[in-house]
Amino acid sequence: MPSTRRSGTVGRIAERFHRVATGLAALCASPAGGWLRPTAAGGVLLVLASVAVSLASVRVLGDSVRIRWSIGTYYGPEYAPTAIVLALFPAIAAATYLGLRALATVLEGTSEFDRHRGYYELCVLAVLAVLVIVQIAVIAANLW
Missing domain, CATH: 1.20.5 (Single alpha-helices involved in coiled-coils or other helix-helix interfaces)
Known part of the structure; x- marks a missing residue:
């Protein structure tokens, strides 16, 4: 039974x-x-994904990571400390998310913004997704 x-x-x-x-x-x-739209939750999830990628890659990367790949002569830094690079990606993603949410708050209530808010929020998600993809690409490039 x-x-x-x-x-x-x-x-x-x-x-x-x-x-x-x-x-x-x-x-x-x-x-x-x-204040919590589905795309806003998606933005928070992308920022958290950036944090997770940074935390997951701390152990596999060395003390420094390559930040510049060039052909020819370049006189700037080519390597940076891993901790700084891995901390900057989530910080940039969070600052971008907060800045774009603040912009949406300022624009809220205008007829043009209300008509096109869905496009704006999809663009916010696309920008954050590109930041996470670039972060993954930088980490992957440093593993080879």
Whole structure:
């Protein structure tokens, strides 16, 4: 005879998930657009992904990483300390996210912005995704 205890636990988890999802949907669907839109959550996730990539690559990279690949003569730095490079990527991603969210707050309420807000938010996600992709490319290039 199967235990009813397990189905009770699953039911409680499903109910809790439903309450959280309903609360998030209410925040996103408020008249002003809400402070937590799906694309805003995606931006936070991309910043967290940048942090995760930096933390995951600390052990595999050496003391310094190459930051410049060039052909010919170049008189600037070609290497930088790993800790600084890995800290700068998430910091730049977070600053970009906060700056673009602040810009959206300033523009909110204008008819042009309200009509094209979806495009703006997709552009914000694209910019943050490019930053994470560049971070991964720099790390991958230093592994070879």
